[in-house]
Amino acid sequence: MSLHDQHIAIVDRAADYADFDGLRILVPSEVYHPHEWSSTRFLLDVLPDVRDLDVLEIGGGSGALALAIKRRGARKVVATDLSEKACAAMECNALLNGREIDVRQGDMFGPVREEECFDLVIFNLPLMDKPILNRAEVALCDPDGELLTRFLRGLPEIVRPGGMALFTHASISAPLPSPSAEPLGAPGRISPVAESRRESGEIFRVCSWRHECAHWL
Numbered sequence: 032m033s034l035h036d037q038h039i040a041i042v043d044r045a046a047d048y049a050d051f052d053g054l055r056i057l058v059p060s061e062v063y064h065p066h067e068w069s070s071t072r073f074l075l076d077v078l079p080d081v082r083d084l085d086v087l088e089i090g091g092g093s094g095a096l097a098l099a100i101k102r103r104g105a106r107k108v109v110a111t112d113l114s115e116k117a118c119a120a121m122e123c124n125a126l127l128n129g130r131e132i133d134v135r136q137g138d139m140f141g142p143v144r145e146e147e148c149f150d151l152v153i154f155n156l157p158l159m160d161k162p163i164l165n166r167a168e169v170a171l172c173d174p175d176g177e178l179l180t181r182f183l184r185g186l187p188e189i190v191r192p193g194g195m196a197l198f199t200h201a202s203i204s205a206p207l208p209s210p211s212a213e214p215l216g217a218p219g220r221i222s223p224v225a226e227s228r229r230e231s232g233e234i235f236r237v238c239s240w241r242h243e244c245a246h247w248l
């Protein structure tokens with residue numbers, strides 16, 4: 032069974048609970064599951080010190096990462112998702128775990144308010160470069176890297192100078208734009224933070240994008 036089929040089997044099942052970084056997380060069907068070998072756990076392992084930071088998570092899914100970030104001492108955590116079901120799960124998991132996060136439904140940076148900026152922006156992207164065939168695949172597929180490109184393009188407006196973004200990328204994703212190409216010509220740099228090769232052969236990465244202060248001084 033391919034990695035994608037395994038993910039689909041997990042995402043497309045009945046509701047379930049996950050234990051995640053000391054949190055109890057309800058995961059409804061069609062919402063990305065932060066299971067042991069998920070990209071959620073991979074991102075969690077490379078999180079920087081988030082104490083006193085303002086953090087935005089795009090595509091929060093079950094809210095596992097957003098809640099872990101709040102639990103680790105972030106000042107403010109805004110978590111968005113396109114999916115109504117994911118936003119309901121985030122609200123529910125915030126209550127279940129007694130943590131306050133600001134959940135907003137919408138597309139990419141749409142729910143971010145005018146002039147709102149963050150120290151850290153996170154997106155565990157849908158990683159597979161293939162058409163979306165059903166609702167479960169909204170959490171898994173990014174045809175032609177459209178989301179990836181829009182995400183990178185929007186970062187300079189949303190990340191404070193000196194701040195950073197962390198996002199996932201994989202060998203099954205559309206390629207990253209080259210460093211000299213738009214949108215990376217905007218102030219900031221992309222570099223790999225961690226990489227893991229799965230048994231199935233796919234390579235997963237967490238990449239950082241840094242908003243370089245020098246450009247703004």
Ligand SMILES: C[S@@+](CC[C@H](N)C(=O)[O-])C[C@H]1O[C@@H](n2cnc3c(N)ncnc32)[C@H](O)[C@@H]1O
Nearest residue numbers: 063071090091092112113114138139155156170
């Ligand atoms: C791989 S899942 C990650 C979920 C969660 N952050 C985690 O790590 O467990 C990707 C998430 O992105 C959301 N998503 C997909 N397209 C989106 C968009 N255009 N705007 C906001 N969220 C989106 C999906 O609904 C899904 O919850």
